[in-house]
Amino acid sequence: MATGANIAPALAFLEEIEARSGQPVSLCYQCKKCAGGCPMSFAMQPYNCDLLKMIKYGEKEAVLGSNTIWLCIGCRTCGARCPNGIDISKINDVLREMALASGKKAGEPRTAAFHQSFLATVEQFGRSYEAGTIGLFKLKTASFTQDLALGLKFVAKNKLKLLPDRIKRAGEIKRIFRKAREAVI
Amino acid sequence: MKLTYYPGCSLHSTAAGYDDSTCFVCRTLGVELAELNDWNCCGASCAHATNHFLAVALPMRNLILAEQAGHDVMAPCAACYNTLKTADHAVRGRDGQAMTINADLEEIMGAKYGATIQVRHPLEVLGSWEMLREISAKVVRPLMGLRLVTYYGCLLTRPKNVVAFDNPERPTTMDKILTALGAEVKSWSYKTDCCGGALALSQTAAVATLVAKLVTEAERAGAQAIVSACPLCQVNLDTRQNQIARPMPIFYFTELMGVAFGADASGRWLQKHIIDPAPVLAALAKGE
Numbered sequence: 110m111a112t113g114a115n116i117a118p119a120l121a122f123l124e125e126i127e128a129r130s131g132q133p134v135s136l137c138y139q140c141k142k143c144a145g146g147c148p149m150s151f152a153m154q155p156y157n158c159d160l161l162k163m164i165k166y167g168e169k170e171a172v173l174g175s176n177t178i179w180l181c182i183g184c185r186t187c188g189a190r191c192p193n194g195i196d197i198s199k200i201n202d203v204l205r206e207m208a209l210a211s212g213k214k215a216g217e218p219r220t221a222a223f224h225q226s227f228l229a230t231v232e233q234f235g236r237s238y239e240a241g242t243i244g245l246f247k248l249k250t251a252s253f254t255q256d257l258a259l260g261l262k263f264v265a266k267n268k269l270k271l272l273p274d275r276i277k278r279a280g281e282i283k284r285i286f287r288k289a290r291e292a293v294i
Numbered sequence: 295m296k297l298t299y300y301p302g303c304s305l306h307s308t309a310a311g312y313d314d315s316t317c318f319v320c321r322t323l324g325v326e327l328a329e330l331n332d333w334n335c336c337g338a339s340c341a342h343a344t345n346h347f348l349a350v351a352l353p354m355r356n357l358i359l360a361e362q363a364g365h366d367v368m369a370p371c372a373a374c375y376n377t378l379k380t381a382d383h384a385v386r387g388r389d390g391q392a393m394t395i396n397a398d399l400e401e402i403m404g405a406k407y408g409a410t411i412q413v414r415h416p417l418e419v420l421g422s423w424e425m426l427r428e429i430s431a432k433v434v435r436p437l438m439g440l441r442l443v444t445y446y447g448c449l450l451t452r453p454k455n456v457v458a459f460d461n462p463e464r465p466t467t468m469d470k471i472l473t474a475l476g477a478e479v480k481s482w483s484y485k486t487d488c489c490g491g492a493l494a495l496s497q498t499a500a501v502a503t504l505v506a507k508l509v510t511e512a513e514r515a516g517a518q519a520i521v522s523a524c525p526l527c528q529v530n531l532d533t534r535q536n537q538i539a540r541p542m543p544i545f546y547f548t549e550l551m552g553v554a555f556g557a558d559a560s561g562r563w564l565q566k567h568i569i570d571p572a573p574v575l576a577a578l579a580k581g582e
Contacts, residue, residue: 148487148488148490148504149490149500151500151503152497152500180493180497180500182339182448182488182490182491182492182493183339183342183343183448183492184447184448184449184452184488185448185449185452185453186448186452186486186487186488188452188453189452189453189454189462189463196453201343202342202343202346202349203346205343205344206344206345206346209344217496217497219496219497220343220493220496220497221344222496223340223493223495223496224339224340224343224344225340225344227338227340228337228340228341228344228345228348231334231335231337231340231341231352235334235335236303236306236334236335237303237335237338238303239303239307239308243495246495246496255495255498256495256498259533259568262568263308266565266566266568267566268307268308268310268566269307269308270306270307274303274306276332276333276334277332278332281334281355281402281403282334282352282355284402285347285348285351285352285355285399285402286348288347288351288398288402289345289347289348289351292345292346292347293345293347
């Protein structure tokens with residue numbers, strides 16, 4: 110029996126992420142400019158630079174379950190500063206898609222709930238419907254009292270439309286969403 | 295100049311003042327806008343954060359409609375601008391996934407995107423040297439003595455190889471416009487630091503920390519107000535200053551252009567703000 114069999118490098122996850130995101134994760138040499146520039150570093154566990162290390166180690170479950178991927182706002186500062194041309198925002202887009210497809214609980218369920226609530230209104234009407242997004246989000250997260258005072262100010266200033274905008278060819282949007290579901294790997 | 299106008303969902307709701315002021319400013323400067331017929335939501339952060347197909351297909355449907363209209367398309371929302379520009383860039387670069395999605399859209403809509411038009415932001419349209427001369431000439435109420443910092447946020451200037459109309463971390467287009475209006479633009483290091491707008495509802499506490507940092511730094515730079523070119527930044531900065539003792543008003547750059555051009559409607563735009571910008575402008579009126 111070969112004793113080295115247990116320490117074969119786990120490249121499958123790394124290769125999948127590189128192919129799907131188009132980002133050269135392998136080039137990362139841990140200079141940490143990404144974590145230094147990331148506005149959300151203070152809340153991330155692990156830092157985005159460590160996320161790249163974990164991808165190289167093949168730690169798929171820990172990466173997909175981390176809060177890092179859900180706290181990334183997608184501001185692209187990491188990508189603008191990386192000396193090796195790695196845009197972690199693009200990697201996080203792929204990781205979130207994989208995390209949702211896995212069916213496991215998201216590392217930050219509130220963020221996932223918001224994205225899903227927003228897109229549900231777009232699928233329905235063709236345009237985003239803020240009042241609907243907020244309502245769905247509150248239902249999904251049971252945060253009924255959050256921002257109530259602010260919401261009332263918005264209504265008083267006529268900043269929030271009570272009825273949705275609908276597009277004429279809404280059927281095209283529904284077909285786009287159907288295709289998007291089929292496209293999930 | 296004739297452009298197709300893509301307002302996006304925010305400008306039809308929370309950012310109605312940005313919509314009105316953009317249209318007013320363009321009319322004043324001879325830029326003719328025609329709203330894109332039957333436009334749909336670009337998907338914003340929520341699409342690219344969770345589904346690559348939607349992130350490309352939703353903006354691409356708008357690009358196909360805009361291409362049929364025949365003019366470059368202008369999007370004032372930084373998120374819309376970014377998603378439209380990213381989809382356009384992917385088609386120009388013959389990105390494999392984008393080509394497949396383009397073919398899918400041809401099946402759905404009977405047309406595909408040929409990348410024969412450009413996606414533009416109002417800053418890009420109004421910040422040219424020719425336009426800056428026009429802007430100076432239209433000023434009837436100079437913003438003399440008004441101390442401002444410009445805030446571009448994340449999506450207007452990044453990724454640098456895709457949007458590419460200004461420096462990704464030290465942009466200056468908005469500074470030039472506000473200087474042409476007579477305002478004093480202060481230097482600061484936070485022009486492109488993200489305000490967290492996309493997570494304002496879901497990660498409210500963390501986002502309030504980002505907002506507090508920006509407002510504190512703007513005050514330290516000597517500014518009376520922050521000027522934005524994005525409806526998500528504006529609404530986020532305008533509503534999440536709970537940690538700040540003296541909240542600072544947040545303008546759209548087009549609102550200030552309207553004020554300097556003497557727009558009668560400017561009072562209506564400014565009434566929509568949560569943090570009242572009137573005191574800052576009242577001081578300006580007295581100085582005249």
